[in-house]
Amino acid sequence: MDELAVGVIGGGWMASDYHLPTYDEHPATRVAGIAELDDRRRRELAEQYGVPGYATIEELLDGERIDVVSICTPPATHHDVFLLAARAGCHVFCEKPLAIDAESARELRRAADENGIITQVGYLARYYGNAERAMAMLRNDLLGELLEVRTSHHSTLPGQRWYFDPALSGGGVMRDLLPHSLDVYIDLFGEATVERCRTREIHGRGVEDTATLELLAGEVPIEITVGWTHTEGYTRHVAVGTEGWLEYDGERLEGAVHGRPFEFENGESPLVDVGLTKLYGATDDDAHTERIRDFVEHVVRGDPETQAPVSRGVRVAETIDSAYDFAEESQ
Structure with a gap:
C-alpha cells in the first residue's frame, strides 16, 4: 500500500521529539504537513522535514x-481538531487527555464511530516493558x-504556562498525569x-x-x-495478592509468586545470573515512540482495536x- 500521509498538529516538544521523527522514519508513513500557529516554529519544522507548514x-x-492526524496541541484544542480530522475521514492519534471533560470526550467518540476512523489516545504507561509484563501477570491472576x-x-513541574490555565488544560495534575494510570487500570x-479524592495546590x-x-x-481497592x-x-507501582506481589518502575520489576522471586529490567530477564550480580542485555524501552508505532501498525492493518481507542479516553x-x-465535596 502507499505510505500513509500524516499531518502533525502542534509544533511543541512532543511533536518535535517524538511524533515527527517517528512518522518520518516509519516505512509505512510520511509527514505530509505540519500545522502550528507560531510562525517561527512552523517555519523551522517545515524546513527540517521538507514539508508544507x-x-x-x-x-x-x-x-x-x-x-x-496526530494531535499535539493543548488539551482544550483537542475537541475541535479531532472533530475536523474525523469528519475529513482521517485516523487520529491524540495526545492525552482526550478532552477536558467527559461530555466533550463522548462527542469525539460519536464522531469517530460515525466516520469509521481508527483512534488512539497517547497514554504512555502501558508501553514500558515492565508495565507490559506486570499487566500480563495481573491478567493471568x-x-x-x-x-x-x-x-x-510524580513528575517535574511543567514548563509550559498553559498547564496552569484551566481554560486550556482542563485542570491541574489530575488532567496531566492521572490518565496514564487510569488507562492501565480501566483496561x-x-x-x-x-x-x-483529595487535592492540594x-x-x-x-x-x-x-x-x-x-x-x-x-x-479491588486502588490508590x-x-x-x-x-x-x-x-x-x-505496587500490587499485592493472596499468592504473590510485584513492584515496578520504569527500570526494574520485581516480586514473588508462590514464594518464588522474579526480577526483570526494562521488561527483560537477566542474561546472566551469578548470585550477587545480574547482567542484562541492552534495551530500547522508548515508550513515547512505541505507542505511535503501534498506532500506525493498527492503521496499516485496518484494525480499530488499538491499545487505547477513543472509547477508553x-x-x-x-x-x-x-x-x-x-x-x-471534600473541601
Whole structure:
C-alpha cells in the first residue's frame, strides 16, 4: 500500500521529539504537513522535514491529502481538531487527555464511530516493558486475589504556562498525569469508581499540584497519588495478592509468586545470573515512540482495536470528572 500521509498538529516538544521523527522514519508513513500557529516554529519544522507548514488544521486539510492526524496541541484544542480530522475521514492519534471533560470526550467518540476512523489516545504507561509484563501477570491472576494496588506518579513541574490555565488544560495534575494510570487500570479491571479524592495546590498556580484518589474496581481497592514536583520525577507501582506481589518502575520489576522471586529490567530477564550480580542485555524501552508505532501498525492493518481507542479516553475522562467532583465535596 502507499505510505500513509500524516499531518502533525502542534509544533511543541512532543511533536518535535517524538511524533515527527517517528512518522518520518516509519516505512509505512510520511509527514505530509505540519500545522502550528507560531510562525517561527512552523517555519523551522517545515524546513527540517521538507514539508508544507500551515497555521491551522483547516488550512492543512485543504492543502494536502491527509490519512492520519496526530494531535499535539493543548488539551482544550483537542475537541475541535479531532472533530475536523474525523469528519475529513482521517485516523487520529491524540495526545492525552482526550478532552477536558467527559461530555466533550463522548462527542469525539460519536464522531469517530460515525466516520469509521481508527483512534488512539497517547497514554504512555502501558508501553514500558515492565508495565507490559506486570499487566500480563495481573491478567493471568498470577498474584491470586488482589488485596491492594497502589501507584505513585510524580513528575517535574511543567514548563509550559498553559498547564496552569484551566481554560486550556482542563485542570491541574489530575488532567496531566492521572490518565496514564487510569488507562492501565480501566483496561485491567473494567470500571473503576472513585470512592474518595483529595487535592492540594502547593505552587500557587491556580490548579491542583497533588491529588490522591481511592478507587474501587470490583472488589479491588486502588490508590493513586499524582503530583508535580521541582525535583526529578518518581513513579512506582505496587500490587499485592493472596499468592504473590510485584513492584515496578520504569527500570526494574520485581516480586514473588508462590514464594518464588522474579526480577526483570526494562521488561527483560537477566542474561546472566551469578548470585550477587545480574547482567542484562541492552534495551530500547522508548515508550513515547512505541505507542505511535503501534498506532500506525493498527492503521496499516485496518484494525480499530488499538491499545487505547477513543472509547477508553471517554472512560478516563468520566473518571477524572468524578474525581474532581469528590475533591470539591471534600473541601
